[in-house]
Amino acid sequence: LAKTTQPISMDSYEGQEVNITCSHNNIATNDYITWYQQFPSQGPRFIIQGYKTKVTNEVASLFIPADRKSSTLSLPRVSLSDTAVYYCLVGGSNTGKLIFGQGTTLQVKP
Amino acid sequence: DSGVTQTPKHLITATGQRVTLRCSPRSGDLSVYWYQQSLDQGLQFLIQYYNGEERAKGNILERFSAQQFPDLHSELNLSSLELGDSALYFCASTGQGTRYGYTFGSGTRLTVV
Numbered sequence: 001l002a003k004t005t006q007p008i009s010m011d012s013y014e015g016q017e018v019n020i021t022c023s024h025n026n027i028a029t030n031d032y033i034t035w036y037q038q039f040p041s042q043g044p045r046f047i048i049q050g051y052k053t054k055v056t057n058e059v060a061s062l063f064i065p066a067d068r069k070s071s072t073l074s075l076p077r078v079s080l081s082d083t084a085v086y087y088c089l090v091g092g093s094n095t096g097k098l099i100f101g102q103g104t105t106l107q108v109k110p
Numbered sequence: 111d112s113g114v115t116q117t118p119k120h121l122i123t124a125t126g127q128r129v130t131l132r133c134s135p136r137s138g139d140l141s142v143y144w145y146q147q148s149l150d151q152g153l154q155f156l157i158q159y160y161n162g163e164e165r166a167k168g169n170i171l172e173r174f175s176a177q178q179f180p181d182l183h184s185e186l187n188l189s190s191l192e193l194g195d196s197a198l199y200f201c202a203s204t205g206q207g208t209r210y211g212y213t214f215g216s217g218t219r220l221t222v223v
Contacts, residue, residue, distance in 0.1 A: 043214025097166045100153035
């Protein structure tokens with residue numbers, strides 16, 4: 001399973017766009033990139049998943065360059081309720097388990 | 111409601127005791143995963159079951175065991191409890207492996223005193 005590296009923490013203000021970058025230099029050909037959000041004392045929640053280029057859903061966008069060695073989660077116009085820990089994970093469809101790193105603690109300030 | 115149900119939500123027990131945590135996966139999901147989250151360790155993968163069979167093992171202690179029943183619910187058994195076992199225990203399920211993401215339950219908070 002590819003190891004991921006992401007910033008430990010980030011601060012932002014309400015209404016700003018937040019970009020969290022994750023490095024995964026050893027990503028395998030069949031690995032997908034998935035981001036989760038976790039609030040205190042709650043289970044992680046799936047945000048978005050992608051393989052290459054750009055993926056967008058109702059809450060976030062995921063940008064993946066051609067070499068796939070990194071990815072960037074983009075949260076548009078964050079609010080206080082986006083304060084959470086964000087995890088980047090890579091894995092294939094047959095690995096059967098996800099290994100969570102330290103995640104990025106995003107603090108959104110008023 | 112994520113569709114993954116964990117019971118109980120809170121559990122307080124004494125050292126040396128044994129407890130059972132229960133997880134009902136989302137309808138149709140065959141895979142169940144157990145994770146432990148403590149303050150200083152983050153989310154640690156413990157074990158995975160797929161359709162009743164153990165599929166993958168992580169950092170699960172010998173004092174811990176799990177099983178998945180024919181109705182696909184799973185139980186995590188923790189015995190000879192120590193203070194350090196105090197943590198949040200999450201169950202997650204998926205129907206297509208990791209390709210489509212996990213759905214996590216709300217967790218069981220275990221406090222060992």
